Amino acid sequence: MTLLDADDTIVAIASPTSPAPRGVVRISGNDTAGILQRMGIPTHEIQTPIRMEAHVHIGNPLGLIPVDVMIWPTRRSYTGQPSAELHTYGSLPVLQGLVDEAGRCGARPARPGEYTMRAFLAGRLDLTQAEAVLGVIEAEQRGTLDHALRQLGGNLSQPLERMRNTLLDLLADVEAGLDFVDEDITFISDEKLIERLSGIADDLKQTLQVMQNRGGGSARTTIALCGPPNAGKSCLINRLAERQVAIVAPVAGTTRDTVTVDIDLQGTPITLVDTAGIEEAKTEVSKKSQTQTHRSTRDSRIRLWCVDSSSKHFASTVAEMKTQAEQTRKSQTLDLWVATKMDVALDDLPKCDPDNAWIHCSALSGEGINDLKRAICTYLKQHDAEEIGSVVGTAARCSQSIHQAIAAIERAMHLTIHQEGHEFVSTEIRTVAQCLGEVTGTVYTDDILDRVFGRFCIGK
Numbered sequence: 001m002t003l004l005d006a007d008d009t010i011v012a013i014a015s016p017t018s019p020a021p022r023g024v025v026r027i028s029g030n031d032t033a034g035i036l037q038r039m040g041i042p043t044h045e046i047q048t049p050i051r052m053e054a055h056v057h058i059g060n061p062l063g064l065i066p067v068d069v070m071i072w073p074t075r076r077s078y079t080g081q082p083s084a085e086l087h088t089y090g091s092l093p094v095l096q097g098l099v100d101e102a103g104r105c106g107a108r109p110a111r112p113g114e115y116t117m118r119a120f121l122a123g124r125l126d127l128t129q130a131e132a133v134l135g136v137i138e139a140e141q142r143g144t145l146d147h148a149l150r151q152l153g154g155n156l157s158q159p160l161e162r163m164r165n166t167l168l169d170l171l172a173d174v175e176a177g178l179d180f181v182d183e184d185i186t187f188i189s190d191e192k193l194i195e196r197l198s199g200i201a202d203d204l205k206q207t208l209q210v211m212q213n214r215g216g217g218s219a220r221t222t223i224a225l226c227g228p229p230n231a232g233k234s235c236l237i238n239r240l241a242e243r244q245v246a247i248v249a250p251v252a253g254t255t256r257d258t259v260t261v262d263i264d265l266q267g268t269p270i271t272l273v274d275t276a277g278i279e280e281a282k283t284e285v286s287k288k289s290q291t292q293t294h295r296s297t298r299d300s301r302i303r304l305w306c307v308d309s310s311s312k313h314f315a316s317t318v319a320e321m322k323t324q325a326e327q328t329r330k331s332q333t334l335d336l337w338v339a340t341k342m343d344v345a346l347d348d349l350p351k352c353d354p355d356n357a358w359i360h361c362s363a364l365s366g367e368g369i370n371d372l373k374r375a376i377c378t379y380l381k382q383h384d385a386e387e388i389g390s391v392v393g394t395a396a397r398c399s400q401s402i403h404q405a406i407a408a409i410e411r412a413m414h415l416t417i418h419q420e421g422h423e424f425v426s427t428e429i430r431t432v433a434q435c436l437g438e439v440t441g442t443v444y445t446d447d448i449l450d451r452v453f454g455r456f457c458i459g460k
Contacts, residue, residue, distance in 0.1 A: 006121055009035055011102040012110035012459040013095045020090030025098045026459060028115060031106055032082040033073060038105035046073045056086070058097030065094060079115055080122020113456030117449060120441060127441030128157040131397070134456055157440045159207070163200050164436040170196060171429045174422050190416050193425075197416075200432075201409045208402045209330070221380060222271045224300035226293070226324075228317055229277025231306040232340035235363035237261065237274040240373075246274045258292050266377050273300060278324060294328065302334045302376060309345035309360065334379050342367055398439045405435035 009029025015022070027035060033043040041054045049072050055064045068087040077083040086098055103109065116133050119125045125133070128151055135148030151157075173188040225233040234246035237259065245261040259274040275293040297303060305321050307314060318337075325335050336359060339345070343362040359375060361368025412428035415421070437443030 006118060009107045010110035010114055011035075011099050011107035012115075013092075013099060014085065014115075014459040015090065015095070017092050017095075019092075022087055023090035023092075023095045025086040025088075025095055025102070026083070026110075026115065027086070027102055027107055028077070028079045028081050028083040028110075028118065029107070030082060032084050033071075035102055035105045035107050036069070036071070036084055039101055041067075041069055043071065043073070046071055048073070049076075056098060056101060058094070058101050062094060062097055065089070065097075067098070075122070078124065079118040080124050081118060110458055112458050113453030113460060116456060116460055117453045120449075126154075126157045126161075128160075128398075128439065129154060130441075130453070133460065137457070137460060156207075159203065160436050160440055161442070163203060164433050164440070164442065166196065166200060167429055167433045167436070171426055171433065174426045174429065177422055190419070194413050194416050197409050197413050197429075201406055201413075204402055204406050204409070208399065208406070221268060221302065222273060222300045223302040223304060223376065224273040224275055224297055225304045225306055226275055226297050227277065227306035227321060228308075229279055231277065231308045232363055233274055233277075233304075233306050234259070236304070236306060236338070236340060236361070237272050239363040239366065239369055240265075240272055265373060268377065268380055270376075278321070297324075298328045298330070300333070302336065302379065304336050304338050304372075306338045306340045308341050309339040310341045314339075336372070336375055336379075338372065401435045401438050405432045408432045408435065 007030060009027065009031040011025065011027045013023065014026035015024040033046065036043045039056050041052075041056065049070070052069050052071070054067055054069050056067055057064050065088055070085040070087070072083045075081060088094060088098065099109070113134075116125070116130050120127065120130045132148045132152035136145060136152065170188070170193065174193070177188065225237055227233055237246050238244050241261045241263050246259045258276070261272050263270050263272060275297060276290065278290070278293060278297075303325070305325060307317050307321060311317060329335065337357070339358050339360045341362060341364075342360045343365045345360075359368055359372050361372055363369070408428045408431040412425045412432070415425045415428065434443055
């Protein structure tokens with residue numbers, strides 16, 4: 001896909017190719033009206049968007065077919081070009097016949113993502129919004145669809161573009177100071193420059209964290225089962241997965257390596273992680289095991305802290321695990337506290353933690369398992385409604401650029417603090433603006449466009 005043929009008039013089937021009552025063929029380009037005219041659809045003197053009925057001959061044996069034609073004769077269309085849609089029977093041979101007829105009349109077949117790329121080139125969408133279009137198309141759950149719709153509305157690109165504009169204002173002040181270096185004029189103090197750069201760095205780190213909390217480019221939610229040894233974590237993951245994925249034994253320390261399994265929980269794709277029991281590492285094997293546990297515990301979006309309700313040391317274990325949770329919790333991490341083995345629980349289970357609601361369950365009997373599932377799903381629905389979010393493709397494409405932008409800001413702050421010279425500071429600020437421009441599409445290359453739009457299907 002290149003920019004050289006962006007003015008060609010293109011045609012493609014824009015609806016699913018599976019059988020359906022109705023289907024859509026889309027045409028876009030400067031010669032849209034002429035192609036419709038040659039197809040036998042009268043378009044002369046059409047100056048405003050219009051819907052009309054017509055018939056198009058698509059050859060034997062199908063012959064003349066009825067079509068509803070929607071025409072946007074000006075550039076106020078999705079692609080920013082004159083465009084039209086032909087609505088007719090949802091039969092693939094009929095739709096392909098219309099495409100072939102448009103091709104005989106001068107249109108060329110559209111490439112994957114070419115319609116949305118033209119919308120981007122016309123300024124109708126930025127790159128993150130273009131990727132959100134793909135996110136809407138591919139969404140399989142309501143939460144994923146909501147993320148894509150919010151991103152399509154600009155909730156990611158607008159803050160990034162504001163940051164970029166602030167950086168350009170800072171750059172103007174810094175370079176103005178360089179122009180008047182021999183004069184006693186200060187356009188911005190070092191203290192103010194550091195303060196504003198620090199604020200942008202914090203905002204970028206928060207944006208990056210949100211992307212990583214979406215799975216680092218994955219649509220799955222990671223849930224870690226944490227707690228002391230022999231707390232029933234392996235038995236619980238087997239119950240949630242509805243099959244045996246982890247070894248279960250009465251001996252403490254059975255789990256050494258992390259065990260993962262993908263499940264679907266009420267339409268939400270989830271990765272469950274069974275971790276080794278949290279304890280003091282005494283051997284080289286246990287040290288590596290604890291390192292894996294801490295990494296999984298730290299990086300998971302939801303953590304199920306499991307404590308054996310039949311243990312005489314329940315209260316002291318809870319206090320110890322609560323300390324662990326507080327030390328490793330991220331801003332958007334949810335901790336759920338699970339009292340396991342309720343089938344053999346002590347009758348006098350202490351009310352040791354009034355600050356957290358406990359979910360009482362038994363992996364063996366199934367008691368409380370539905371309550372646990374509901375708690376997880378309720379949190380995910382509430383969190384999805386509040387989270388800024390990003391579609392998977394955007395997170396994968398933009399993370400590196402934002403990492404580079406944060407590094408450049410930190411270098412600019414270091415140079416300013418050590419008074420290394422504003423000419424070096426201005427270079428780093430330019431780098432940050434370049435990185436943010438690559439995210440939103442203010443700065444782009446053919447390679448970036450190929451990576452974004454090459455993932456689309458034809459007709460979108």
